[in-house]
Amino acid sequence: MIRLDNVVKTFDEKVAVDHMTISIQTGELCVLLGQSGCGKSTTLRMINRLIDPTQGKIEIDGQDVMDYKLEELRRKIGYVVQSTGLFPHMNVRENISIVPRLLKKKEDWILDRVIHLIDMVGLSPEQYINKYPDELSGGEAQRIGVARALAADPNIILMDEPFGAVDPINRKNLQDEFLKLQRELKKTVVFVTHDIEEALKMGDKIAIMSKGKLEAFGAPEEVVLSDNPFVQTFLGQEATLKVLTRYTAAAYMTQADRTDYHAYASHSDDLKDILGLMLKENVTTVSVVDETGAIAGSIDFSTISQVMERRNNEQNSHGS
Numbered sequence: 027m028i029r030l031d032n033v034v035k036t037f038d039e040k041v042a043v044d045h046m047t048i049s050i051q052t053g054e055l056c057v058l059l060g061q062s063g064c065g066k067s068t069t070l071r072m073i074n075r076l077i078d079p080t081q082g083k084i085e086i087d088g089q090d091v092m093d094y095k096l097e098e099l100r101r102k103i104g105y106v107v108q109s110t111g112l113f114p115h116m117n118v119r120e121n122i123s124i125v126p127r128l129l130k131k132k133e134d135w136i137l138d139r140v141i142h143l144i145d146m147v148g149l150s151p152e153q154y155i156n157k158y159p160d161e162l163s164g165g166e167a168q169r170i171g172v173a174r175a176l177a178a179d180p181n182i183i184l185m186d187e188p189f190g191a192v193d194p195i196n197r198k199n200l201q202d203e204f205l206k207l208q209r210e211l212k213k214t215v216v217f218v219t220h221d222i223e224e225a226l227k228m229g230d231k232i233a234i235m236s237k238g239k240l241e242a243f244g245a246p247e248e249v250v251l252s253d254n255p256f257v258q259t260f261l262g263q264e265a266t267l268k269v270l271t272r273y274t275a276a277a278y279m280t281q282a283d284r285t286d287y288h289a290y291a292s293h294s295d296d297l298k299d300i301l302g303l304m305l306k307e308n309v310t311t312v313s314v315v316d317e318t319g320a321i322a323g324s325i326d327f328s329t330i331s332q333v334m335e336r337r338n339n340e341q342n343s344h345g346s
């Protein structure tokens with residue numbers, strides 16, 4: 027759906043993006059990962075033409091972005107930034123309504139859509155619809171930013187460090203909820219972050235960039251096994267462990283085993299959390315509890331090591 031073909035962007039003499047070539051499939055969440063200044067945001071902004079490339083071509087649905095009418099392109103593409111970009115003098119309803127109003131949707135339709143979107147991002151419409159941005163926490167503002175980006179039902183969403191300014195617990199919640207939403211909506215998402223764990227958790231594909239260049243591109247399990255020396259150093263030895271953040275306890279627990287093992291994990295915890303709990307409590311099996319606090323099953327160490335082994339084997343067989 028989105029194709030970058032040898033894209034270059036220079037600012038004066040400085041090369042910000044250096045011959046980037048990647049293809050992002052429909053419904054895929056592609057993370058652009060790299061250190062500050064490596065060209066992630068510039069790459070993202072060339073997709074919706076906030077910036078035009080110096081060289082190369084970007085296609086959406088097979089058509090050069092330069093051939094789209096700007097308004098058509100922006101309608102196709104939602105955009106979420108770290109600072110949320112909410113207008114401070116507009117309340118939540120007005121902020122989310124901006125694009126539908128530009129598209130001349132009926133007011134009744136817009137109000138229904140606003141209510142639906144606030145609910146969809148996990149907030150109460152009655153409580154939040156009339157609030158102003160300065161009455162929202164960082165996490166709440168980010169949710170409204172996501173709701174606003176979804177307002178015109180775009181096929182593509184560009185997200186620039188969307189959860190960067192949020193504390194770690196809220197950040198994890200936002201990640202989990204966005205992934206849940208994404209499983210339903212299946213938008214094509216390009217997501218910029220410099221947080222390795224976030225990238226390995228969120229990405230169907232990860233593009234690792236350094237100094238404007240693409241260093242690795244592939245599924246998380248692939249990039250952690252990359253033999254590119256920059257990628258190895260950048261991701262560090264813990265990267266393979268971090269891949270475990272992609273898998274939840276609920277998906278891997280043995281439901282038949284409801285024994286109380288005295289170390290408890292939530293069904294929404296990921297396998298890296300569970301491994302951490304095992305090491306902390308010095309146990310090899312933990313009970314998994316559901317949202318009511320009842321024991322729903324268990325996970326043991328061998329399950330986690332099998333997941334890691336299987337991932338590694340799959341990758342090795344892909345490579346051979």
Ligand SMILES: Nc1ncnc2c1ncn2[C@@H]1O[C@H](COP(=O)(O)OP(=O)(O)OP(=O)(O)O)[C@@H](O)[C@H]1O
Binds near residue numbers: 041061067
């Ligand atoms: N408008 C601009 N004018 C001049 N130089 C720019 C401009 N925008 C970006 N750059 C430069 O291009 C390079 C890439 O910047 P970019 O913002 O794309 O990096 P990034 O990876 O997104 O970094 P960060 O995570 O800090 O936002 C940097 O060296 C930056 O200083």
